[in-house]
Amino acid sequence: MKIALQYCHITVNDVDESLGFYRDALGLELRNDVASGDFRWVTLGSATQPDLEIVLSEPHAGRSRADGDALQELLVKGMLPMTVFSTDDLDATFERVRASGAEVLQEPIDQPWGPRDSAFRDPSGNMVRIQQAKG
Numbered sequence: 001m002k003i004a005l006q007y008c009h010i011t012v013n014d015v016d017e018s019l020g021f022y023r024d025a026l027g028l029e030l031r032n033d034v035a036s037g038d039f040r041w042v043t044l045g046s047a048t049q050p051d052l053e054i055v056l057s058e059p060h061a062g063r064s065r066a067d068g069d070a071l072q073e074l075l076v077k078g079m080l081p082m083t084v085f086s087t088d089d090l091d092a093t094f095e096r097v098r099a100s101g102a103e104v105l106q107e108p109i110d111q112p113w114g115p116r117d118s119a120f121r122d123p124s125g126n127m128v129r130i131q132q133a134k135g
Helices: 015-025 065-077 090-099
Strands: 007-011 029-036 039-046 049-057 083-086 103-110 116-121 127-132
Touching: 015 029, 015 039, 015 049, 015 090, 090 103, 090 116, 090 127
Parallel strands: 007 049, 083 127
Antiparallel strands: 029 039, 039 049, 103 116, 116 127
């Protein structure tokens, strides 16, 4: 039996604004842009993981008003789970993301548990970590 992760959702305030971070700064490729009523879902991915897509959507997309409001409140507080990306060149990736104007939370450092990593906030306040394996 084979099992693999196919989609990972990231809740954002504004899909278009978030594309500037995930597509332009991180270098992910746009795969789908699907409208549904007043909302849309955008999927992005990496050529190195062709079967995995990141889905960007707003808090109220596909949810009840109450659930969307609760998710929006967590997003505003910066309390949604972080996303961690890996790269083979952390310093170059860090500089490209910093040059995009993203909020830097942590410059690249060697972590005691192994990887060298850095951290940013996306335009919606989600924490995004980028790491490179030692070696």
